[in-house]
Structure formats: C-alpha cells, structure tokens
Amino acid sequence: MPLPAERAPDETPSSDQLLARDIRALRKSRGLTLAEVALRLGRSVGWMSQVERGLSTPSIADLRAFADIFAVPISLFFGHEVPNEHERGVIVRAGRRRSLGSSDSGLVEELLSPDLGGSFEVLRSEFAPGAELQSVAHRPTEEAGYLVSGVFDIEIDGVWHSLSAGDSFRFDNKPFRWKNPGSEPAVVIWVVSPPVY
Template identity: 40%
Template sequence: MVNKKTRLGSSLNIATESQPAIRAADDRIGEDIRGLRKAKRLTLAELASRINRSVAYLSKLERNLTKPSITELKALSVALGVKINFFFHEPEARDPSERRIVVRKADRRRLNFADGITDYLLSPTLEGPLEVLLSVFEPGATSGNDPYVHDGDEAGVVVSGSLELWVGEDHFTVEAGDSFTFKSSLPHRYRNPGEVETRVIWILTPPSY
C-alpha cells in the first residue's frame, strides 16, 4: 500500500508533477491526521512525541482548532508514513455531498508502502471500518522478504497481472480475476513475479495502513 512547497495562510497550495496546484482543504487536514494515526494504531501521545509537539497541540490539529505549518506537515507525513501530498486535496468537489462517499479517479491519494509498490486510497477517509486500496506493483516488486502481521482481516482481487502470495505456511500465485481473503494476524507477504505491472484491489478491516 506515495511531493513541494508553499506559503502559509487560510489555505495551503502545493505543486505536483501532474498538477500545477492543489489546495489543502482546511477542514480535512485534521481528519486526515486522525485517520492515519488510528490506522497506524498510534496514541495521541505517541504521535505527539514523534513530531516533538504536545498532546494538547496535536489534539487541536485533529479537531481543526489550529492549522499545521508546512514544517509540521512534513514531520507528520514522515511519522505517519505518507508523502506530504496526502494532506492536500483537490478544490472542493463539484457536488459537496460526494466528499465522504465518492472518490473520483483524479482525486485518488497515494500512500507509501515499499519500493515498486504504489497504493492509492480508494476510501474517502481512513476513519471508517474499511480501507480500500488500489495497489500497483511494478515487475518484481515485493512487500519484503520477511512476512508481517497486523490486526484484522483483508481481501483482494487481482485486476491485472499476477501476484505471489504467502500466508502462513501456504504459497499461492493468483492471476487476473482471482480473489483471496485471510486473517491479517497470519504472517503474510507478496510480490509481483511477472514482467508486467500487477494491479490489485485490496480491502482491509479495520484500516491498518
């Protein structure tokens, strides 16, 4: 399951390679910080310590009672394992009712995971019971040689390409159209064994990015 600099004010602007400027919606930064923190299973105190700020200040950020500086957003992105662009959104959707329900293709946000793997968040936020990702694996990309575990359950469907999947003592190769599900508490890892890109829709509950 991943960008460049601006002036501080009531809104923040940042340039990307694909878009000239996008705006950080003031009332969404707090929920993004809170959602990522909870998905990482971090307490307020743990995250505050990582960014060298007080719990009270972090609590205000999450409740949108104050706004972070670019320096603080950079520190938060490192602590939470995302690129700073995660906190920047397109200008408000044409229909505001979409905000918590629909994610348009052009508005997908990227998450860090591992070299050669790009995760796009398909859920509007990380605060609900489900996390939905589009994972794109470059040829040979892997989650690592060591399996990992976390709470919850996960499932996926291979949209294109193929994926090698290790779950516990079992090893599978799944192809386009195949799907899978397993307990995340089982040691697991995966890689793209092919010479073409692999795309997988991934569902995790609870969010555990």
C-alpha cells in the same frame, strides 16, 4: 414526486475535517496516544486534540513530522480538495486519487477511499513485473484483495498462493509477503481494516 432534500451544509466535511480524520486514524492504527504523538512533535496534547477535531490546521512542517511518525508519504495528507462540495468525503474521481507510492519501489498505490476516517480503506495497488516484498509484513488488520489484471503470488501465514485475474483473497492478522512473477503489472483492489495508510 418530491425532490430529495439537499444535504445540510454541516454534513459535508471540510478539508480540515478529512485531514483530521486521517491523522486520528493513523495515530490509532499505530497504537499511539495523543500524548505520545504530541511529545514526538514537540507540541501540546491540547494542540494535537484540536488537530484531530479539525479545529487547528497543521503546518507543512507538522505534516512532514506526522508523515515521519506514521511512516507514510506526505502526499497522503493532500488531495482532499474536490470541485463539487457535495462529493467531499463521499466520491473519489479517477483523476483525483491520492498516490501513495512510487514506481521505484515496484508498488504504486492509490487511495480509493475518500479518507481514512472509516473502519476500512480501499486501495488500488499496482505491482510492477518482478516486484516483491522480500520481508514478511504483519499488521493487526483484516485484509482482502481482488486481482483485476495480471498474475500475483501472495504468501499468507507461510503458504504461497498463485492468483490470476478474477481471483481474490482474505486474511486476518497473519504474516504475508507478495510478488509479481509475471511480465505485466498486477493490479489488485486491496481492502484493509482498520486503515493503516
């Protein structure tokens, strides 16, 4: 029986290429042009284009500026290093997930997707007991979720739904809010298309 062919070295994206995918996906999800982001950063359009193609590596100061422009935590841009090169851009090990929130907000999210370069992102969202999103959120995305544990209430387009472990939901481009009315954390596997984090 023939062994599977080894993946060609150029098929495994580098850390810079994965970072480039994330920056491009975030820019596009916010409806910004290369020129608009370059202007906000005080950089040239050519430099921005090189960053998005993985040809130039942004500095820490640049990454902080990207985080401000895209309203994401700077930690999102780190964590592409993997011990096994064949897993880069394909596998995310439990201990190497990128954390996207803090317990102070009542919501901690971890990126389960290797990067934001695909057509969707997968998150593990943990909602603290009593946590809630008080203001309605509305983004041009299709979203779905599966409640792994706890209880979870979600308002979609003005209608509240109470979920228990094993329940799931989906909505497309509709306003939403959430809350955890329970005494235990609620864990939701959340899928968002296109990626917004």
